[in-house]
Amino acid sequence: MRTKSTKKNRINVITLGCSKNVYDSEVLMGQLKASGKDVVHEQEGNVVVINTCGFINNAKEESVNTILEYMQKKEDGEVDKVFVTGCLSERYKPDLEKEIPNVDQYFGTTELPGLLKALGADYKHELIGERLTTTPKNYAYLKIAEGCDRPCSFCAIPLMRGKHKSTPIENLVIEAEKLAANGVKELILIAQDLTYYGLDIYKKRNLAELLENLVKVEGIEWIRLHYAFPTGFPMDVLDIMKREPKICNYLDIPLQHISDDLLKSMRRGTTKEKTTKLIHDFRAIVPEMTIRTTLIVGYPGETEAHFQELKQWVSEMRFERLGCFTYSHEENTHAYNLEDDVPEEVKMERVNEIMEMQSQISWELNQAKIGQEFRVVIDRKEGNYFVGRTEFDSPDVDNEVRIDATKTYLKTGEFATIKVTEAEDFDLYGEVI
Numbered sequence: 023m024r025t026k027s028t029k030k031n032r033i034n035v036i037t038l039g040c041s042k043n044v045y046d047s048e049v050l051m052g053q054l055k056a057s058g059k060d061v062v063h064e065q066e067g068n069v070v071v072i073n074t075c076g077f078i079n080n081a082k083e084e085s086v087n088t089i090l091e092y093m094q095k096k097e098d099g100e101v102d103k104v105f106v107t108g109c110l111s112e113r114y115k116p117d118l119e120k121e122i123p124n125v126d127q128y129f130g131t132t133e134l135p136g137l138l139k140a141l142g143a144d145y146k147h148e149l150i151g152e153r154l155t156t157t158p159k160n161y162a163y164l165k166i167a168e169g170c171d172r173p174c175s176f177c178a179i180p181l182m183r184g185k186h187k188s189t190p191i192e193n194l195v196i197e198a199e200k201l202a203a204n205g206v207k208e209l210i211l212i213a214q215d216l217t218y219y220g221l222d223i224y225k226k227r228n229l230a231e232l233l234e235n236l237v238k239v240e241g242i243e244w245i246r247l248h249y250a251f252p253t254g255f256p257m258d259v260l261d262i263m264k265r266e267p268k269i270c271n272y273l274d275i276p277l278q279h280i281s282d283d284l285l286k287s288m289r290r291g292t293t294k295e296k297t298t299k300l301i302h303d304f305r306a307i308v309p310e311m312t313i314r315t316t317l318i319v320g321y322p323g324e325t326e327a328h329f330q331e332l333k334q335w336v337s338e339m340r341f342e343r344l345g346c347f348t349y350s351h352e353e354n355t356h357a358y359n360l361e362d363d364v365p366e367e368v369k370m371e372r373v374n375e376i377m378e379m380q381s382q383i384s385w386e387l388n389q390a391k392i393g394q395e396f397r398v399v400i401d402r403k404e405g406n407y408f409v410g411r412t413e414f415d416s417p418d419v420d421n422e423v424r425i426d427a428t429k430t431y432l433k434t435g436e437f438a439t440i441k442v443t444e445a446e447d448f449d450l451y452g453e454v455i
Contacts, residue, residue, distance in 0.1 A: 050073070097124075131184075162208075167186055208244040237262075271413060313343070396442065398412055
């Protein structure tokens with residue numbers, strides 16, 4: 023059937039999953055544009071590329087549903103071709119080819135040249151740092167490494183992304199300079215594990231040296247660190263965070279659990295004592311640091327006693343930012359050999375209990391900010407408010423600052439000094455100074 027769409031020969035890239043997938047889609051789009059292709063992100067187009075997530079059940083379900091939705095559109099003549107790439111495709115390609123055979127072609131996470139060829143484009147090696155960013159113009163993700171060498175029992179990432187592979191410092195600096203030239207002011211450094219950066223190519227943990235180079239890039243005002251691993255954390259990173267105003271006093275460090283039994287089963291390579299000491303050390307060296315962490319509840323063998331220990335610890339540590347997720351039983355992971363013995367409703371109850379406690383902690387910490395002044399970047403306008411963030415907040419996951427747009431005008435992507443006048447559990451309200 024002929025396509026009804028008027029957007030002929032336009033490639034629509036759809037991104038599902040995490041910030042690493044956002045980055046990969048942007049690289050794909052940059053390559054397509056360099057080959058003269060008409061490419062858009064999540065708009066109308068007669069050729070569709072779905073960049074999937076295969077991390078946990080909900081994400082897999084969303085990816086499969088999106089593929090099926092576009093298969094229906096193909097059948098109805100609304101699109102001509104559908105290609106699938108990303109983590110789900112990497113992990114389950116034979117199953118997908120069997121179950122949804124009408125997809126034009128499936129590609130894994132490392133098959134960008136093949137995908138480009140299928141789209142009538144050439145892979146250009148010389149395009150270091152050339153991307154079509156899909157985030158608001160003031161911030162962009164900078165992926166400093168691919169893959170992961172950690173043996174965490176619950177995680178399927180190494181199956182989909184392979185071994186850890188650092189990107190050389192000089193390439194990342196070029197990329198940062200190009201982003202800055204396009205108006206990006208905030209770099210959000212991402213990898214499966216930032217703290218492992220450099221071990222493969224420089225034979226040492228080299229995140230601090232990378233930061234020393236990135237702070238010299240003109241136009242970049244904030245550099246934010248996402249996804250650090252607690253074991254073997256390179257403490258020299260804290261020295262540069264303390265010294266360099268461009269490095270946000272912010273660290274995203276997923277800790278997953280605190281019970282020694284479960285940490286051992288999860289193969290995290292640490293203990294409750296070591297983890298607690300690490301957090302205390304962070305706060306002693308950089309007292310103004312905001313720490314974001316994520317936790318898993320309902321892991322195989324998690325008893326009520328384990329959960330109460332976790333709750334007590336969260337209450338004591340008072341993390342500024344915290345997310346909590348239910349355990350997902352993933353094939354081909356080490357934990358898949360264990361019995362998934364915590365009922366789903368118990369997992370959900372535990373998530374809710376942790377998040378309720380965190381909501382109270384966040385409310386108390388936010389009340390202390392009333393009357394204080396913060397440098398805020400304005401991300402967008404929403405209804406009658408300009409919405410921004412402090413250096414202690416990452417996009418999409420953290421607190422936001424709302425400023426009454428009927429009383430003042432602010433420019434998206436610019437910084438403003440805001441005095442906090444009111445605070446809720448996850449939102450601050452303020453006025454321009």
